[in-house]
Amino acid sequence: MLDELSHIGRDPATNGYIRDAWSVSDLELREWFRGEAARRGLDLREDRNGNLWAWWGDPSRAPGVATGSHLDSVRQGGAYDGPLGVVSAFAALDVLKNRDFRPGRPLGVACFTDEEGARFGVPCVGSRLLTGVLTPERALALTDDDGDTLADVLTRAGRSPRALGRDDETLGHVAVFVELHVEQGRGLVDLGRPVGVASAIRPHGRWRFDFRGQANHAGTTRLEDRDDPMLPFARMVLAARESAAKHGIVATVGRTRVSPGNANAVPGLVSAWLDARGAREEDVRAAVAELGDLAEGARVSEESWTPVVDFDVTLRDRVAAVAGSEEEPSPVLPTGAGHDAGILASAGVPSAMLFVRNPTGVSHSPAEHAERADCEAGVVALASVLEDLCR
Amino acid sequence: MLDELSHIGRDPATNGYIRDAWSVSDLELREWFRGEAARRGLDLREDRNGNLWAWWGDPSRAPGVATGSHLDSVRQGGAYDGPLGVVSAFAALDVLKNRDFRPGRPLGVACFTDEEGARFGVPCVGSRLLTGVLTPERALALTDDDGDTLADVLTRAGRSPRALGRDDETLGHVAVFVELHVEQGRGLVDLGRPVGVASAIRPHGRWRFDFRGQANHAGTTRLEDRDDPMLPFARMVLAARESAAKHGIVATVGRTRVSPGNANAVPGLVSAWLDARGAREEDVRAAVAELGDLAEGARVSEESWTPVVDFDVTLRDRVAAVAGSEEEPSPVLPTGAGHDAGILASAGVPSAMLFVRNPTGVSHSPAEHAERADCEAGVVALASVLEDLCR
Numbered sequence: 001m002l003d004e005l006s007h008i009g010r011d012p013a014t015n016g017y018i019r020d021a022w023s024v025s026d027l028e029l030r031e032w033f034r035g036e037a038a039r040r041g042l043d044l045r046e047d048r049n050g051n052l053w054a055w056w057g058d059p060s061r062a063p064g065v066a067t068g069s070h071l072d073s074v075r076q077g078g079a080y081d082g083p084l085g086v087v088s089a090f091a092a093l094d095v096l097k098n099r100d101f102r103p104g105r106p107l108g109v110a111c112f113t114d115e116e117g118a119r120f121g122v123p124c125v126g127s128r129l130l131t132g133v134l135t136p137e138r139a140l141a142l143t144d145d146d147g148d149t150l151a152d153v154l155t156r157a158g159r160s161p162r163a164l165g166r167d168d169e170t171l172g173h174v175a176v177f178v179e180l181h182v183e184q185g186r187g188l189v190d191l192g193r194p195v196g197v198a199s200a201i202r203p204h205g206r207w208r209f210d211f212r213g214q215a216n217h218a219g220t221t222r223l224e225d226r227d228d229p230m231l232p233f234a235r236m237v238l239a240a241r242e243s244a245a246k247h248g249i250v251a252t253v254g255r256t257r258v259s260p261g262n263a264n265a266v267p268g269l270v271s272a273w274l275d276a277r278g279a280r281e282e283d284v285r286a287a288v289a290e291l292g293d294l295a296e297g298a299r300v301s302e303e304s305w306t307p308v309v310d311f312d313v314t315l316r317d318r319v320a321a322v323a324g325s326e327e328e329p330s331p332v333l334p335t336g337a338g339h340d341a342g343i344l345a346s347a348g349v350p351s352a353m354l355f356v357r358n359p360t361g362v363s364h365s366p367a368e369h370a371e372r373a374d375c376e377a378g379v380v381a382l383a384s385v386l387e388d389l390c391r
Numbered sequence: 392m393l394d395e396l397s398h399i400g401r402d403p404a405t406n407g408y409i410r411d412a413w414s415v416s417d418l419e420l421r422e423w424f425r426g427e428a429a430r431r432g433l434d435l436r437e438d439r440n441g442n443l444w445a446w447w448g449d450p451s452r453a454p455g456v457a458t459g460s461h462l463d464s465v466r467q468g469g470a471y472d473g474p475l476g477v478v479s480a481f482a483a484l485d486v487l488k489n490r491d492f493r494p495g496r497p498l499g500v501a502c503f504t505d506e507e508g509a510r511f512g513v514p515c516v517g518s519r520l521l522t523g524v525l526t527p528e529r530a531l532a533l534t535d536d537d538g539d540t541l542a543d544v545l546t547r548a549g550r551s552p553r554a555l556g557r558d559d560e561t562l563g564h565v566a567v568f569v570e571l572h573v574e575q576g577r578g579l580v581d582l583g584r585p586v587g588v589a590s591a592i593r594p595h596g597r598w599r600f601d602f603r604g605q606a607n608h609a610g611t612t613r614l615e616d617r618d619d620p621m622l623p624f625a626r627m628v629l630a631a632r633e634s635a636a637k638h639g640i641v642a643t644v645g646r647t648r649v650s651p652g653n654a655n656a657v658p659g660l661v662s663a664w665l666d667a668r669g670a671r672e673e674d675v676r677a678a679v680a681e682l683g684d685l686a687e688g689a690r691v692s693e694e695s696w697t698p699v700v701d702f703d704v705t706l707r708d709r710v711a712a713v714a715g716s717e718e719e720p721s722p723v724l725p726t727g728a729g730h731d732a733g734i735l736a737s738a739g740v741p742s743a744m745l746f747v748r749n750p751t752g753v754s755h756s757p758a759e760h761a762e763r764a765d766c767e768a769g770v771v772a773l774a775s776v777l778e779d780l781c782r
Contacts, residue, residue, distance in 0.1 A: 016651065076606065076651030076659070118653060184611035204610055206654055215467065215756035218643035218666040219595055219727035220576035223636055225752075230644050234628035237621055245614055252609035253621050255654040256647065260407065260467030262509060263597055263646040263664035264729075265755035268467070273654035275609040336610035338655075361616075364656035365606035 016076030021114030057106030059173030064106025070115035078368025132166030215268030249278030407467030412505030448497030450564030455497025461506035469759025523557030577752035606659030640669030
């Protein structure tokens, strides 16, 4: 099934994917999801926040077990981050149907909207809105690089911006959520295992630093007359690495905006997004506070913050036992990446995650990969977990 | 006349101008130029490289005196850089007509295409093509931020890319060129004079630094496993300032491109444009060489280089005497900014420049300004210079 999606949003120059939320590529991926649901006779629902649900059985009569992930991508991302979880969910249902399994409660496949935040800067918008962590007011005012708000974009896609917000009806359908995802590090490679289970999502956040200066001519403005925001920005980039090493966390500046962006002018504004994550919240907080102090005169705003998510231990151990075996359960390991399963878990929905081995550990890059045999092992493990949870 | 242009390409949020070459705004400005030429009964010609010429008299019979500047803008630029020279050229012709002056040789108003290089990265494209400094092959392959080549853009604008190249016929029309321009520093403010004359254009160039790394996940990639190009880029920004101070030049990084530009991914490529200028070529070259050595592993390519341009001294002194008076000629001062007049001068066309006082010295910014009285003094000085040269 992944092959069917391989052309959508692919940049032929890099083989990376551009699948921004609500873009033409995203709409095409959503249509593909609807088609897969219809082909299996599943009942398709789009919730108030644009998340898609394909149910086997009626979750309004009794809450069910849902599995899935997302179809959008970071810019120039790989083929697996997101789609592997959705494709594996449909494939696991096929395995169960082939086994003539009859679920004891409803079983659903989910596709969350805008998990990566590539377009509007805030990740997990669909699951954050669903659970009420993100308010509709804040979400609707988010803007993309063209200056369009999420409200504009939803309206153009035929959705009602007024529908957005915490959705207790949809949440009430989900008794348990399981997300399968390609691993984004080398944990399983080091352990020599194809499939693992998540213990926790490390605390992580995103901060925007705005450095303001005075735009001026690059040739005629003396060095001593300049107020060039590129310099404090560059110092911040270097300080972020030092501070991360000191506090034992990771910190990244992967997105910047230089205004006006003329080669022959001192810029007037440099904006930079800092992504920081670590095992302990206090370490992340300390590093970011240190950078805020160092970044002379910059305006620092927190765009998102996700506290540590410890997945339900009982569920986790049950999933590990079923995905592996009683004698040799699947290995349990933490991750530094955020996921919709983490948002649901924080909101009180019992949730678990399965990881599929990534031979290079590279992710958010066209080089992201998983071997076919490992993907198949992931589907089999997921099917067994769903069978166990739906008995 | 400047007021008539004030709405074209203005960003209402900043009052800065976006007037990229061959954009809708640029086409509107070119139409305005055609209208002004027609209203005065001038003979309009567009040369092979898209530069516009409005002649009073026929320059194919005897070469004439041309004046003018450009209408395109840096992004978020001011209202004066470029348009003041074109508007003042038309206004100076009006002054001469009111004086019932009959030029002894043809008199033309010029509008050069893509002086700023905001769209394709190379400045003075129109005059460089005209004089053969830039080859059509290189020009046509230049790409804008959307990935469109100059060839694509010209074709869409109804121009023939095959026409581009050194144009001896057009060059043969121009015996002398005079460009009026808003000053881009505080030289005239310090001297207390409204109008000045250029002695030289300082040597200047533009270099592109490509820092390559490995795109990867911002949350799951350990610091020690990263190859993050943002770090050597930041070191280069800081080193550029130090190196500029050490060699007595100015150096600016005003434009960058971070790919893929995800907040949650280590970037795979950071490109940065270095603009460096100084009084002496060897100082600029030394600073750039030093940075190239420092920028570990970066690919450095020279996008443009303009050696020092010393304007013709006889012409300069004549212009200064006429623009001011025999007793008190206009002050003569160098500039760090590149201009089409500099390109023509390098190609052997006797050329001169007039500067109009800029009270703040700020340019390439919406804050760029010139007082109305100073603009009028500029027009009067230009008219006198043209009258003298056309006698």
